[in-house]
Amino acid sequence: MAQVIEISDPADPRLDDFRDLSTADRRPDRPGGRGLVIAEGVVVVERLLASPYPVRSLLGVRRRIEVLDEHLAGIAVPAYVASAELMAEVVGFHLNRGVLAVADRAPQPDLAGLLGSARRLAVLEGVGDHENLGALFRNAAALGVDGVLLGPGCSDPLYRRSVRVSMGHVLRVPFAQLEPWPSGLDLLRANGFWVAALTPKGSAVGLADAGLRGERVAVLLGAEGPGLTDEALAAADLSVRIPMADGVDSLNVATAAAVAFYAIA
Amino acid sequence: MAQVIEISDPADPRLDDFRDLSTADRRPDRPGGRGLVIAEGVVVVERLLASPYPVRSLLGVRRRIEVLDEHLAGIAVPAYVASAELMAEVVGFHLNRGVLAVADRAPQPDLAGLLGSARRLAVLEGVGDHENLGALFRNAAALGVDGVLLGPGCSDPLYRRSVRVSMGHVLRVPFAQLEPWPSGLDLLRANGFWVAALTPKGSAVGLADAGLRGERVAVLLGAEGPGLTDEALAAADLSVRIPMADGVDSLNVATAAAVAFYAIA
Numbered sequence: 001m002a003q004v005i006e007i008s009d010p011a012d013p014r015l016d017d018f019r020d021l022s023t024a025d026r027r028p029d030r031p032g033g034r035g036l037v038i039a040e041g042v043v044v045v046e047r048l049l050a051s052p053y054p055v056r057s058l059l060g061v062r063r064r065i066e067v068l069d070e071h072l073a074g075i076a077v078p079a080y081v082a083s084a085e086l087m088a089e090v091v092g093f094h095l096n097r098g099v100l101a102v103a104d105r106a107p108q109p110d111l112a113g114l115l116g117s118a119r120r121l122a123v124l125e126g127v128g129d130h131e132n133l134g135a136l137f138r139n140a141a142a143l144g145v146d147g148v149l150l151g152p153g154c155s156d157p158l159y160r161r162s163v164r165v166s167m168g169h170v171l172r173v174p175f176a177q178l179e180p181w182p183s184g185l186d187l188l189r190a191n192g193f194w195v196a197a198l199t200p201k202g203s204a205v206g207l208a209d210a211g212l213r214g215e216r217v218a219v220l221l222g223a224e225g226p227g228l229t230d231e232a233l234a235a236a237d238l239s240v241r242i243p244m245a246d247g248v249d250s251l252n253v254a255t256a257a258a259v260a261f262y263a264i265a
Numbered sequence: 266m267a268q269v270i271e272i273s274d275p276a277d278p279r280l281d282d283f284r285d286l287s288t289a290d291r292r293p294d295r296p297g298g299r300g301l302v303i304a305e306g307v308v309v310v311e312r313l314l315a316s317p318y319p320v321r322s323l324l325g326v327r328r329r330i331e332v333l334d335e336h337l338a339g340i341a342v343p344a345y346v347a348s349a350e351l352m353a354e355v356v357g358f359h360l361n362r363g364v365l366a367v368a369d370r371a372p373q374p375d376l377a378g379l380l381g382s383a384r385r386l387a388v389l390e391g392v393g394d395h396e397n398l399g400a401l402f403r404n405a406a407a408l409g410v411d412g413v414l415l416g417p418g419c420s421d422p423l424y425r426r427s428v429r430v431s432m433g434h435v436l437r438v439p440f441a442q443l444e445p446w447p448s449g450l451d452l453l454r455a456n457g458f459w460v461a462a463l464t465p466k467g468s469a470v471g472l473a474d475a476g477l478r479g480e481r482v483a484v485l486l487g488a489e490g491p492g493l494t495d496e497a498l499a500a501a502d503l504s505v506r507i508p509m510a511d512g513v514d515s516l517n518v519a520t521a522a523a524v525a526f527y528a529i530a
Contacts, residue, residue: 251407258516
């Protein structure tokens, strides 16, 4: 059972994991920082508690900690209760979600295991925007994608903003780095996947006509704007596109991913 | 030809349309405010210049105004050039997009005209979030939706943030209010549309099995969270759903809309 502890001093060292989250050079979720995983809000904290990530502690206003009561029953971590004002002082900004949890990282499943069990994957190149990456994980979780492989130029899915935008689904959908790039894509093929590159290019096959439904498919996605590199496009088995109206350049990468995930489900 | 005018005084009254955009009670894009349409960034400004909205003036750093040169050739409006610092002082925040344009509103096409010519529509209930609304217009534009009808509780698509998130597509996709609600949906039926309510309810038909492809379809969408009201669901011809993985509540409304637009295209 989580131990509920009242905190009245913002300098209390037990809150150090939560300190100054928005100050780039001090926040614990930065590369080179402490690499902790931060969950914000009741729904995301619930998903963190249900995940393999070892939770270290929670911090919230009383009302939010109480809402989490049944989820806290089985775990032995401190749940610090404080006023909204004290929380804002510690964290460095006003939290309208009223509760945070912090966890250590956990090992991700190894690539071989993931490739063996997954039926549908997303493979990303250069998706560096934290919000897009988080939204993409949310869409992957909703639409039955079993894992996400990260090529070069992707940001850390466990970055605080990605965790929040994903609604905590980065904590559920397994991910792994794919190296070397793009020749690592051969590994997918060796495991029976079709590697389908999503691109707006007119020469690509329409998603609905590509015959991917029901197959083992890895959807290869690049960042909005630059898109996939020529090397990644060349390494794919085929290029597919979402039929797009005239005068519209592209969809947001997470949205395009959702359409592709739906189309191959 | 637009007249390029250097501005060196932040108090210059010619910049009043651009003043204090982030201060809620003074910004011109608020209901009760002046109702001007604000475009930010080169791409969105280009779309504004190509739209029926009468442009009043532009404000930008020299480099950005120069990029817009060919688009400005045919129009007789002032293009104010200023430093980034002066712009920030006038607007009230730093603009990393470097250029703004302001326009008056233009009448939207009447509902009867829109219903007569459209083949696919989105109909929204309670979509009050400006970013979701903007993203939804972007997806509508990309995926061939001919217009958006706004039921109760929707925010103003021409609000500055919606314009920006839509990448300017709110300026291209026609929209209209639909009243009374939900009985106004009868008008759609009278014009040959199937009104398909998108809902996560298990009793709804899977999107791919609903036989909507190629038909005249109006997709009825509610806000993430509350979803559609019972009245709206009852007024639809059928309910459709996106097959969703276990443990995932919903997609973002603009993302769900994109999947639905793709599925009926």
